[in-house]
Amino acid sequence: MDKKISGLAAVISAAFLFSATAHGSGSHAPIIKQVTDRGLKVVSSFEAIDGMTGYILDSNGSPVTLYVTQDGEHAFVGTLIDKKGLNLSAPRVQELFHDAKNQQAWAELENSHWIQDGDPNAETVVYAFVDPNCPYCHRFRTAALPWINEGKVQIRHIVVGVLASDSIAKASTILGSNRPHGAYIKNFETFRSGGIVPVHAASERGKAQVEANNRLMSNLGVSATPGIYYKDSTGNVKMRLGLPPESELNRILNP
Structure with a gap:
């Protein structure tokens, strides 16, 4: 298996459901430190359903979506779908990760x-x-x-x-x-x-x-x-x- 993919799988496996046992810094929920300590970088955040906060993270160039519960005590990594099976995470990943990354790349291409x-x-x-x-x-x-x-x-x-x-x-x-x-x-x-x-x-x-x-x-x-x-x-x-x-x-x- 590709090292990048296997490493990402390990991170997701470790972070799939966890509690806020560490303290973070900045404007992000303290629980986010659980994944940033594993090497992921916060790209952006957004308001999700049921009072949750969604985060787009960068794992060696690949997007990871994480959702923090309203009380800030738990989070899960993965795709959020509605009752019809509609992928609610994909538009956010496209807008906040891929589109933003491509927009930034344009300036580098010019130079x-x-x-x-x-x-x-x-x-x-x-x-x-x-x-x-x-x-x-x-x-x-x-x-x-x-x-x-x-x-x-x-x-x-x-x-x-x-x-x-x-x-x-x-x-x-x-x-x-x-x-x-x-x-x-x-x-x-x-x-x-x-x-x-x-x-x-x-x-x-x-x-x-x-x-x-x-x-x-x-x-x-x-x-x-x-x-x-x-x-x-x-x-x-x-x-x-x-x-x-x-x-x-x-x-x-x-x-």
């Missing part, structure tokens, strides 16, 4: 090392973690070309090197090139025949930028390429792993 693709004045902005050896990244740009060519969308490619033994060298060559966009397009156009050939001087210049992009990808928990960030019609930042199907692609590029 990463990316290649402008499309009209820089295009209203729709999409960030995509891409590897020079990723066939799905190639297919993603191919599918997006009509929007790019019409000036409707700008894609900011955050070039990483994670998939193959020569990915870092290729990615570094692209970012270290005198014309990074031209180098990116060369890799795109020659992808079927192996893509761009690494150039030592350019690779040396671009390596630090690729390594920074790799760290950002890891820190954000993006586990696949393309890793796509975009804003929906309401302005909320969303994240999508892998190549989107056509219907979802239309929503991403035409919010």
Whole structure:
């Protein structure tokens, strides 16, 4: 079992139902210290049913929902459902954990090392973690070309090197090139025949930028390429792993 998952399971098992035997600090219920002492971090809190207070906690990048009883003496970890089986926890997790995390990520993406693709004045902005050896990244740009060519969308490619033994060298060559966009397009156009050939001087210049992009990808928990960030019609930042199907692609590029 994955260490992260097994560790989270252990925490949940230990914290599933417990009493307020420890004293906390700050504005949170004292019982919260029972889980923060186990390494979880409080992300947000909210009013739940029957006078309970709900908490969204971060366990190594994964959300955990905890509910504290009105008297503050007991708490439980898990999903809260109503009599119809409706998941009452999921909307809170989406809003207070995933949406908030993605919104924060947007600023980090803006400050990463990316290649402008499309009209820089295009209203729709999409960030995509891409590897020079990723066939799905190639297919993603191919599918997006009509929007790019019409000036409707700008894609900011955050070039990483994670998939193959020569990915870092290729990615570094692209970012270290005198014309990074031209180098990116060369890799795109020659992808079927192996893509761009690494150039030592350019690779040396671009390596630090690729390594920074790799760290950002890891820190954000993006586990696949393309890793796509975009804003929906309401302005909320969303994240999508892998190549989107056509219907979802239309929503991403035409919010």
